[in-house]
Amino acid sequence: MITQEKINKEVKGIFWAVLAAIFIRIFIIDNFYVPTGSMIPTVLIWDRLFASKWNYGYSKHVIPYSPNLFEGRIFYTPPTRGEIVIFEMPNDDKKYVKRLIGLPGEKIQVKEGVLHINDIPSKLERIEDYPRADAAGNIKMAAQFIETLPDGFAHKIIKILDQNGEFQKETSYEYIVPKGHFFMMGDNRDESGDSRHQRQMGYVPEDYILSKAQFVWLSTDGKSGWLEPWKWPFSIRYSRFFQMIR
Secondary structure (H helix, E strand, O other): OOHHHHHHHHHHHHHHHHHHHHHHHHEEEEEEEEEOOOOOOOOOOOEEEEOOOOOOOHHHHHHHOOOOOOOEOOOOOOOOOOOEEEEEOOEEEEEEEEEEEEEEEEEEEEEEEEEEOOEOOEOOOOOOEEEEOOOOOOOEEEEEEEEEEOOOOOOEEEEEEOOOOOOOOOOOOOOOOOOOOOEOOEOOOOOOOOOOOOOOOOEHHHHHEEEEEEEEEEEEEEOOOOOHHHHHHHEEOOOHHOOOOO
C-alpha cells in the first residue's frame, strides 16, 4: 500500500539526487562535446570529454549564466603549460578546447614553422604522417610531429601538406601575453582558430578558464544520428573509450 509517508520519502530522495547531480555538474565534472578538428590528433571531432573543474578553482563563469556572485577566482591554482583546457571567451557563449602554450608575460612566436617561447625554439621531430578527412570526407595525409616545448613537455601536432607534399613554414607576429591571460593553440596548427588570431580569439582571460580535459568517455565518427540507433554500434570509436587526454 502506497502511503503519504512513502511518497514523501521518494520525493525527498529524488530531490537530493537531483541536487547532488547539479552540484557535481557545476563544481566537479564538465562534459564537453568536441565539434571541430582544431585539436587533432590529440582530440578528435565528435569526441566527448570528461573535464575536471576543481583543478583551477572557480570563477563566476564556471557557474551557468555567470551570476555576479563574486569577482576573480577562489581556490585558484593556475593552469600549467601543455595542459588541455576548456574555456569561454568574453561576449561569447561558446566553449573551446585548446592547449595552453603561453603564460602571462611570456613572448610567443612561430618562426619558420617552429614555435618559440621567450625566444627558445621548441623541438620538432617528424613521425609517421597522419590520415585525416577533409570537409568532403576524402582522406588526406598531414605531416605529424612530436613537439617538445622548451620546458620539456612533449605532445603531437599536425601540419597540413600541400599538393607537393610540403607543409607551411609560417612566421607569425610576436605575441606578449598580458598579465592575467593565457596563450592557447590547437594541435592541428593550420586549422585552429586560437590565440594567434587576435581578432577571432586572442588571449584568454584567466577568469574564463573552466576546466581541465581528462579523458574521452565516448567518441563516434559522426555517421549516425540520434534517430538512427541501428547505426550506433558501427559509428562508435571503441578504441577511444576512456583514453586519457595529454
